[in-house]
Amino acid sequence: MSNQAPTPDPLQSLRLLVPAPPSGGTHVDWQDLAAEYPHGFPDDYCVFMRDYGEGEFDNHLMVFPPVPDVYPQDPDSTVRGVTAEARYQAEEDEYDQPDLLVGWAMTADSDLLCWRTTSSDPNDWTTVIWRRQWLEWQAFDFGMTEFLRRFAARDLPELWTFDLPYEGCRFIHSRDTKRLHLEGINPWRPEPAAGS
Structure with a gap:
């Protein structure tokens, strides 16, 4: 475990490091998801979906929505899909209580990022990664937002190092990545693409 104290407001700190997409995040009807996700979600994840949405940090770390949005034919690119993969991997490795894992992201290296749901209060969930x-x-x-803040601040050197063609950290919503690819534009070029 990391021995650094979490930031008091990691979401605000994340916004200072990485601007949210100008067109906003992903609309989610959380009440409609109560049956599918009875455990609920941390408040910071709900706000992150509203402000940032599904998308990728630095062409490396992809945060998934609870239900398909940009790619409706790909149900695996959701919290449910990452959770299923994480629990399967945990069972294979005889990891303690795989049913407590709820996945929220994946990296380009196929690392799985999960909440460990040891509390009935989702705001108390911590982060676990399958490397x-x-x-x-x-x-x-x-939790998730503090992890993303540290990722954006390059404060997790024990996990990943980067050789990026630009300074700082970027987040691009999946809808913008899809649009830019259709236009033949690399969204991860040195200068940000307009509207991303």
């Missing part, structure tokens, strides 16, 4: 290249689980004592 595929190292075949190990790694636990952190903070």
